[in-house]
Amino acid sequence: MLNEVKEVITAPIEVAKAMGITLKQLLRGPVTNQFPDEPAQVYPRFRGRHTLKRYENGLERCIGCALCAAACPTGCIYVEAAENTDEDRHSPGERYAKIYDINMLRCIFCGYCAEACPTEAIVLEHDFTLAEYDRWDAVYSKERLLEPNNPEYLVVRDDEVFVKAKTWSNK
Numbered sequence: 001m002l003n004e005v006k007e008v009i010t011a012p013i014e015v016a017k018a019m020g021i022t023l024k025q026l027l028r029g030p031v032t033n034q035f036p037d038e039p040a041q042v043y044p045r046f047r048g049r050h051t052l053k054r055y056e057n058g059l060e061r062c063i064g065c066a067l068c069a070a071a072c073p074t075g076c077i078y079v080e081a082a083e084n085t086d087e088d089r090h091s092p093g094e095r096y097a098k099i100y101d102i103n104m105l106r107c108i109f110c111g112y113c114a115e116a117c118p119t120e121a122i123v124l125e126h127d128f129t130l131a132e133y134d135r136w137d138a139v140y141s142k143e144r145l146l147e148p149n150n151p152e153y154l155v156v157r158d159d160e161v162f163v164k165a166k167t168w169s170n171k
């Protein structure tokens with residue numbers, strides 16, 4: 001009996017609290033982003049499209065060791081290594097990646113490849129515009145991955161913008 005009385009008293013309070021949250025949101029402005037007319041804001045730790053990095057002298061960081069392919073849980077990286085020669089040098093080591101493909105359709109953007117890479121050659125950056133008309137275009141070749149990819153439609157948010165005073169973990 002006591003429980004029922006308690007419920008009768010607390011239920012309207014809880015409903016009022018919930019309605020309060022709803023009403024608070026009603027007074028806020030829209031948060032919709034008019035992409036691509038306005039740049040999309042992504043979090044610094046957001047993992048998007050990969051790029052293959054070079055050293056400052058232009059040599060490729062990738063040494064074709066295939067550790068990234070071994071670490072990839074979906075098997076979407078294919079690496080074929082070849083020997084560097086003095087006449088045809090691509091990377092500082094003995095070997096380089098002759099073929100380096102990533103099938104983006106299979107990628108789950110876990111970042112294990114970047115974690116496994118000993119030379120920090122493969123990096124997941126922030127681009128998320130990965131839609132293609134043809135499925136084979138979703139297989140990114142080494143040449144495509146090596147190109148700099150800094151799209152203007154992306155803005156990386158800084159910590160002060162996205163870390164709120166109250167989150168689910170600290171309130």
Ligand code: SF4
Nearest residue numbers: 072107108110111113
């Ligand atoms: S992010 Fe994960 S799934 Fe994608 S290529 Fe790297 S290891 Fe594979």
Ligand code: SF4
Nearest residue numbers: 062063065066068117
């Ligand atoms: S990206 Fe890194 S881990 Fe993958 S083959 Fe190149 S050097 Fe090795």
